[in-house]
Amino acid sequence: xxxxxxxxxxxxxxxxxxxxxxxxxxxxxxxxxxxxxxxxxxxxxxxxxxxxxxxxxxxxxxxxxxxxxxxxxxxxxxxxxxxxxxxxxxxxxxxxxxxxxxxxxxxxxxxxxxxxxxxxxxxx
Amino acid sequence: xxxxxxxxxxxxxxxxxxxxxxxxxxxxxxxxxxxxxxxxxxxxxxxxxxxxxxxxxxxxxxxxxxxxxxxxxxxxxxxxxxxxxxxxxxxxxxxxxxxxxxxxxxxxxxxxxxxxxxxxxxxxxxxxxxxxxxxxxxxxxxxxxxxxxxxxxx
Numbered sequence: 001x002x003x004x005x006x007x008x009x010x011x012x013x014x015x016x017x018x019x020x021x022x023x024x025x026x027x028x029x030x031x032x033x034x035x036x037x038x039x040x041x042x043x044x045x046x047x048x049x050x051x052x053x054x055x056x057x058x059x060x061x062x063x064x065x066x067x068x069x070x071x072x073x074x075x076x077x078x079x080x081x082x083x084x085x086x087x088x089x090x091x092x093x094x095x096x097x098x099x100x101x102x103x104x105x106x107x108x109x110x111x112x113x114x115x116x117x118x119x120x121x122x123x124x
Numbered sequence: 125x126x127x128x129x130x131x132x133x134x135x136x137x138x139x140x141x142x143x144x145x146x147x148x149x150x151x152x153x154x155x156x157x158x159x160x161x162x163x164x165x166x167x168x169x170x171x172x173x174x175x176x177x178x179x180x181x182x183x184x185x186x187x188x189x190x191x192x193x194x195x196x197x198x199x200x201x202x203x204x205x206x207x208x209x210x211x212x213x214x215x216x217x218x219x220x221x222x223x224x225x226x227x228x229x230x231x232x233x234x235x236x237x238x239x240x241x242x243x244x245x246x247x248x249x250x251x252x253x254x255x256x257x258x259x260x261x262x263x264x265x266x267x268x269x270x271x272x273x274x275x276x277x278x
Contacts, residue, residue: 027277034270040149041139046268052276073139080268089270116276 002071002079004091006048006098009065013106020058026113028052032092034080037066044069044076048095052103052115059112063099067091128205129167130212131160133219133251140244141264143234149246150230150253154223157251161216164209171206183210219252226253 031051038045049064069076069091082089100117107114140146168183175182185207187200197204233256243264245257 027275030274030276032270032272032274034268036268039141039265039267040145041141044268055275080270082270088272088274092270092272118276 002069002075004067004069004079004094004098006067006095007065008063008099008102010063011102011106012060012062013103013110014060015058015110015112016054016060017056017058020054020110020112022108022111022114024058024113026054026056026058028054028113028115032088034089034092042070042072044080046080046091048092050096050099054113054115059107059110061103061106061115063103065099067095129160129164129209131157131216131251134248135250136248138246138248139259139262140246143238143244146244146246146256147227147230147234150223150227153251153253154220154227157216157220157223161213161220164216165213168206168210168213183207219250222252 029052031053033049035047036044037047045066045068047064047066049062051063052059052061054060069079071079079091079094080089097117100115104114104117138149140149171182172179183203183206185197185200185203187197187204188195189198190196197207236258238258239260241260241263243259243262245259246253247255247257
């Protein structure tokens, strides 16, 4: 079974508008990148970088770090392969799920809209 | 089940994508074996010191009997357990020596003419690296990268 660990290495959160509040209606757009850092027979280490910006712009979160996938070659391949063009690779969903609680706490502290915890949907 | 002491000894084939990774893996194996060996031999050493000049008799049980295909100790669990630890330590020494020797002489393997795209199959037998295949048929996969834009919708 694929074993995934996610480490946050850098975190930046900004409140972009004085009018922002937790209850404002706001969607977030995400810019995501993953890059291979190390690979072995039973593991793959990726760097990740995720930037969330609310629309309209009230807050921005930048989170980066590393994730390690441990498992067989096929399990790892499945973990990094997007099921289709419009859906993210499973590892990206897992990373977002793991870092979400941190982003949620920061959003509360900054008094900006909370991003949604659900699966990501590809933007226009 | 609770593991009391000892080392997990892998038998199988591992694929590596660089020679440096093979070396790093073997070094990590050796470090683990040495750590486990030290832990077990400290147990034996402490007991021998505590029992003064009594020698090996303090770790040799007389309670062994052959039952079926196994030896079973039902009368002297303390010495029986200690004897097992001693046997483990004795068996670990050659394993450590062999792994050390493989690492020490690994430079000669690294000096071989090796294609840059090659990958490496390492065969371990009871935890000892025994054979290496330099595989040019299955090459290292291209480095993984992914970029995407997404939205979360309320």
